Amino acid sequence: MTVPDLNVVVVVLDSLRQDHVGFYRGLYGWPRVFDNVPPPDTPNLDRLASESVVFTNAYPSGLPTIPVREELLTGQFTLPYHPWSPMHPDSYTMPELLRGLGYFTGLISDTYHLFKPSMNYTKGFNTWFFIRGQEYDTYGIPPPVNRRVEDYVTKDYYSNYVGSRSYAELVAQFLANIDDWRSEGDWFAARVFNTAVNWVRDAYRRTGRFMLWVDSFDPHEPWFPPPRFDKYTDPSYKGPRLIMPMGGDAGKWYSQGQINYIRGLYAGEVSYVDHYFGEFYNALRDLGLLEQSIIILLADHGHPLADHGKFLKGGDRLYSELLKVPFMVRLPNGRHLVTDAIVQFPDVLPTLIELLGLPETYTYPLAGRSFASILNGSASRHRAYAIMGYHEAVDRCIRDGEWSLIYRPDGNHELYNLTKDPRERANLAGEMPDKVNEMLSKLALWFMNRSRPVRQVQAKYELGGTGKA
Numbered sequence: 315m316t317v318p319d320l321n322v323v324v325v326v327l328d329s330l331r332q333d334h335v336g337f338y339r340g341l342y343g344w345p346r347v348f349d350n351v352p353p354p355d356t357p358n359l360d361r362l363a364s365e366s367v368v369f370t371n372a373y374p375s376g377l378p379t380i381p382v383r384e385e386l387l388t389g390q391f392t393l394p395y396h397p398w399s400p401m402h403p404d405s406y407t408m409p410e411l412l413r414g415l416g417y418f419t420g421l422i423s424d425t426y427h428l429f430k431p432s433m434n435y436t437k438g439f440n441t442w443f444f445i446r447g448q449e450y451d452t453y454g455i456p457p458p459v460n461r462r463v464e465d466y467v468t469k470d471y472y473s474n475y476v477g478s479r480s481y482a483e484l485v486a487q488f489l490a491n492i493d494d495w496r497s498e499g500d501w502f503a504a505r506v507f508n509t510a511v512n513w514v515r516d517a518y519r520r521t522g523r524f525m526l527w528v529d530s531f532d533p534h535e536p537w538f539p540p541p542r543f544d545k546y547t548d549p550s551y552k553g554p555r556l557i558m559p560m561g562g563d564a565g566k567w568y569s570q571g572q573i574n575y576i577r578g579l580y581a582g583e584v585s586y587v588d589h590y591f592g593e594f595y596n597a598l599r600d601l602g603l604l605e606q607s608i609i610i611l612l613a614d615h616g617h618p619l620a621d622h623g624k625f626l627k628g629g630d631r632l633y634s635e636l637l638k639v640p641f642m643v644r645l646p647n648g649r650h651l652v653t654d655a656i657v658q659f660p661d662v663l664p665t666l667i668e669l670l671g672l673p674e675t676y677t678y679p680l681a682g683r684s685f686a687s688i689l690n691g692s693a694s695r696h697r698a699y700a701i702m703g704y705h706e707a708v709d710r711c712i713r714d715g716e717w718s719l720i721y722r723p724d725g726n727h728e729l730y731n732l733t734k735d736p737r738e739r740a741n742l743a744g745e746m747p748d749k750v751n752e753m754l755s756k757l758a759l760w761f762m763n764r765s766r767p768v769r770q771v772q773a774k775y776e777l778g779g780t781g782k783a
Contacts, residue, residue: 321607322525329534330613332638334584337363350574352546354581358592365648371656372641373700382614389663389680397705401434409438418521422510423529424502426451447491448531454490461489466555488536498540503532507590511597532587539582547578564620605646613639629707655688656697719753
């Protein structure tokens, strides 16, 4: 079977909110996200968007980091089937499929969860490059020498724990990991995308078709943008440099000035990631690879910045700041289109299969469905609705484009009209019980049958904690 002579490039940016990309803010007419915090500059993501099919309603199904990547790599749904877990030996992945078709496959990442022992997320890749030290990766030896932990925390960080480690200890681990940084090139996104540039230059010269997966953990917290990108915080702020917010009620831990400062750090992180993605995108252009490649850029999820009172991800925070992500597909012809069609991440692999001219029966059954018809303009709709949540948590969100229903096991559901109320401020559940029941009817019972709520789920995965914050 003849396969089009096209490369495949997938770029995953962890925790990038859709509303922090300038192109999307322009679509919605939002000059800024928060009243007292300037929005980040994202000229390179905006340039990619102008040459891509841009989706406004692309969603994960199972959250967070690892279940999302399993969905992308396998074309299967992880909700409600798989928790945060290793890639199963029997799973057939995107790089395995493409490698079997003659592609040279590569993975470049600083997302340290992917290369923890036994996780098996290198399955199918010919080569992989991992950059150590992100977040709580036990890489450096605390305490840091060149930075003082107390400059980055409040007193509450010493008495609040995630699992067996206090927030202060977690910050100390990250600071120890970056203790030897001397120049901007030492920052994580710089190393990830510079490595990707070198990889594509070598692959272009030495291989035939290639598939490259670039997985940047930034702009995930801790938020530590290089100095020249740290320009979105209030210059008059005199408090600690709160690079790692604590979960739960933000008003309990922080003043409004501190909340704004944390939001500004996140904006700086987004801008810095955009810059280094731009260097990679420029390299693809300079090598003439843009017209020889399918490029997919997305975020695994967004990040709550106290929009609804809490920082950090969690199963009870199923609002747009967590669920709405940038999602762009650049085709070799640079076709530009903005679509409101609903797609979910398991749809990515079957779409690639169709774009490469392979019927799904040539490979294996997939739960996802190809949205190639959206990309070529022959259709304007894909899915009727999307369902999202965490495997262990009891809350679920269902969206149909106009309406978002957050299912709460205690019956205190939340209903929002995303068209009229995109910030999800007016809960209409009490006023519109028929609409609530209509949305609930679309949820299968096995999505709801969970025994107990888990709130700050990410901490449980990363640190083995209880996840009750």
